[in-house]
Amino acid sequence: MAKLTIPREELMYSGHAACPGCGPALAMRFLLKGLGPRTVVSVPASCWSVIATPYPTTALGVGMLDNAIEATGASISGLRAAADALGLEDLNVVGFAGDGGTADIGLQSLSGMLERRTDALYVMYDNEAYMNTGVQRSSATPQGAWTTTTPVAGEARGKLEPKKDIMAIVLAHHPVYAATLNPSFPEDFVRKVERARGMRGPRFFHVYAACPPGWRYDSDQTIELGKLATYTGIFPLYEVENGQLRITRRMGQLKPVEDYLAAQGRFRHFSPEEVRQVKEQAEARWADLLAREKATSTPAPVREVPPAGAPAPRPSATT
Amino acid sequence: MLEIRFHGRGGQGAVVASELLAQAVFFDGKVAQSFPFFGVERRGAPVTAFTRIDDHPIELRSFIEHPDVVVVLDPGLLRDTPVTGGLKPGGLLLVNSPQAPGAFSLPQGGTLATVDATRIAVGRKVGTATMPVVNTAMLGALARVTGAFTEASLERAIVAFVPSHPEENRAAARDGAESVRMEPVAPSSRPSPPSEEAAPLPFPEGPVASLPSNILHTSSWRTLRPVIDRDRCTRCNFCWEFCPDDAFDFDAEGFPVVKLLYCKGCGICATECPPDAIQMVTEA
Numbered sequence: 236m237a238k239l240t241i242p243r244e245e246l247m248y249s250g251h252a253a254c255p256g257c258g259p260a261l262a263m264r265f266l267l268k269g270l271g272p273r274t275v276v277s278v279p280a281s282c283w284s285v286i287a288t289p290y291p292t293t294a295l296g297v298g299m300l301d302n303a304i305e306a307t308g309a310s311i312s313g314l315r316a317a318a319d320a321l322g323l324e325d326l327n328v329v330g331f332a333g334d335g336g337t338a339d340i341g342l343q344s345l346s347g348m349l350e351r352r353t354d355a356l357y358v359m360y361d362n363e364a365y366m367n368t369g370v371q372r373s374s375a376t377p378q379g380a381w382t383t384t385t386p387v388a389g390e391a392r393g394k395l396e397p398k399k400d401i402m403a404i405v406l407a408h409h410p411v412y413a414a415t416l417n418p419s420f421p422e423d424f425v426r427k428v429e430r431a432r433g434m435r436g437p438r439f440f441h442v443y444a445a446c447p448p449g450w451r452y453d454s455d456q457t458i459e460l461g462k463l464a465t466y467t468g469i470f471p472l473y474e475v476e477n478g479q480l481r482i483t484r485r486m487g488q489l490k491p492v493e494d495y496l497a498a499q500g501r502f503r504h505f506s507p508e509e510v511r512q513v514k515e516q517a518e519a520r521w522a523d524l525l526a527r528e529k530a531t532s533t534p535a536p537v538r539e540v541p542p543a544g545a546p547a548p549r550p551s552a553t554t
Numbered sequence: 555m556l557e558i559r560f561h562g563r564g565g566q567g568a569v570v571a572s573e574l575l576a577q578a579v580f581f582d583g584k585v586a587q588s589f590p591f592f593g594v595e596r597r598g599a600p601v602t603a604f605t606r607i608d609d610h611p612i613e614l615r616s617f618i619e620h621p622d623v624v625v626v627l628d629p630g631l632l633r634d635t636p637v638t639g640g641l642k643p644g645g646l647l648l649v650n651s652p653q654a655p656g657a658f659s660l661p662q663g664g665t666l667a668t669v670d671a672t673r674i675a676v677g678r679k680v681g682t683a684t685m686p687v688v689n690t691a692m693l694g695a696l697a698r699v700t701g702a703f704t705e706a707s708l709e710r711a712i713v714a715f716v717p718s719h720p721e722e723n724r725a726a727a728r729d730g731a732e733s734v735r736m737e738p739v740a741p742s743s744r745p746s747p748p749s750e751e752a753a754p755l756p757f758p759e760g761p762v763a764s765l766p767s768n769i770l771h772t773s774s775w776r777t778l779r780p781v782i783d784r785d786r787c788t789r790c791n792f793c794w795e796f797c798p799d800d801a802f803d804f805d806a807e808g809f810p811v812v813k814l815l816y817c818k819g820c821g822i823c824a825t826e827c828p829p830d831a832i833q834m835v836t837e838a
Contacts (some may be wrong), residue, residue, distance in 0.1 A: 248768040251801045289767060421796075448597045
């Protein structure tokens with residue numbers, strides 16, 4: 236056996252109820268590899284609340300709280316307060332919610348948790364629609380994508396509105412750490428998890444989470460699709476620590492977005508004009524990231540102000 | 555009243571089959587009712603759907619516990635799902651299988667029928683090779699063996715309600731009707747064997763799920779199985795790394811081994827394997 240590049244230890248059990256080829260299942264697997272067993276995860280109504288809990292079993296080797304869809308941020312604020320009251324300062328408190336539970340229904344709760352400077356990690360796994368209930372559009376669905384509520388027929392061309400920029404919303408709250416992660420890059424994924432684990436204060440992950448039935452592609456293509464998402468500039472990988480942006484997967488030239496779009500049934504109706512718009516957006520996104528990386532390369536004076544009475548920074552990695 | 559229960563997997567079209575059947579019955583001028591059992595509706599997971607047919611409005615609203623007809627869209631379900639549970643004596647069991655009806659058993663007596671709906675769906679390009687959509691071929695066969703609804707109404711329902719490739723689906727329904735085989739079966743004189751239902755899980759006290767999910771096996775979700783060629787394998791671990799079901803282990807020499815109790819057959823390992831040492835083969 237060659238040397239493993241990510242931890243061997245498994246904290247996600249087999250036998251869970253995810254679809255074959257599930258991107259969110261890989262996201263949870265890598266997340267728990269990076270966090271280790273001293274972790275509690277709050278999961279709202281979403282695919283993962285079903286995946287994890289064929290009663291009386293659980294797919295997680297760590298504690299899990301099943302909470303209401305709008306309450307993930309509030310629930311991890313409460314879990315953190317309880318952990319601190321019990322003296323469990325080394326406990327990783329994590330919220331793990333879908334794009335609907337984060338960018339739509341749970342947005343106030345996420346904002347509240349960030350604003351309260353809760354010492355916790357919020358993970359949004361983004362499969363770009365309400366997949367658990369059968370592919371209804373969310374605010375994170377990309378523009379033009381087919382869903383059951385944004386059909387493609389006659390003059391209807393899929394979702395009309397652009398995808399909500401959740402990272403911009405989160406960064407406006409000045410979290411201590413925010414990053415984009417993609418299970419097609421496991422080493423980068425786990426490294427970011429380990430980095431976030433060693434910090435205190437509000438942290439946020441935007442995780443790319445490919446969905447074979449919802450995006451209409453064959454289940455064996457999950458990893459290939461994720462690579463294309465990053466290499467085309469549709470889902471670039473970067474991290475922002477105390478306002479300083481760093482790109483973690485650098486591309487000299489972006490791959491053609493056509494490769495990404497044509498691989499999925501939800502985009503198959505795109506006209507050359509619609510493809511061109513996606514390409515321009517990807518190029519603009521990439522140029523913006525490069526510019527922001529350059530502009531923030533000298534860290535600004537630290538704007539992180541810990542609230543009064545906050546616990547002292549804890550030692551880095553704890554397992 | 556005729557009561558029909560469909561057993562399939564998420565993605566095969568069992569729920570749509572029950573709805574198309576109901577539409578065909580309405581076109582015949584009769585009354586129908588169709589609804590699914592809402593369980594785990596993941597792609598590949600076992601799915602149950604129900605249809606009732608009558609000449610009069612149907613007031614019954616319960617699940618169908620004692621069907622006249624059981625339709626099995628995937629023969630793999632016969633391994634570990636009690637699909638014939640409650641089937642009436644003299645009832646009909648229709649199975650998607652390349653085998654002759656005699657390959658299956660029906661201790662309570664009745665009629666056995668088989669149709670190779672997977673081959674028909676693949677041939678007519680309905681669905682994909684990894685997940686052929688077999689429902690319309692099964693409905694064609696069902697129309698022929700029960701006579702409970704006309705094949706003309708079924709084709710009309712397919713054209714009206716199947717959103718993609720209606721013509722291919724219509725051809726698949728015709729193929730199903732033409733190629734279905736049936737055989738009457740006398741009741742077995744021997745007492746029926748004890749039910750092979752799994753022992754109930756040991757439920758813990760209270761609302762806390764405390765057992766690991768790996769006591770549940772997901773092998774029945776699979777239609778394709780990864781086979782590793784050890785001569786080509788470089789032990790790079792990509793298959794292990796990218797498996798969403800943690801369905802890989804390593805043997806003493808460090809070669810990957812598929813945990814077949816859990817593999818759902820997604821095919822990621824075969825696609826990601828750098829030396830192409832993994833092939834996906836059809837489950838027997």
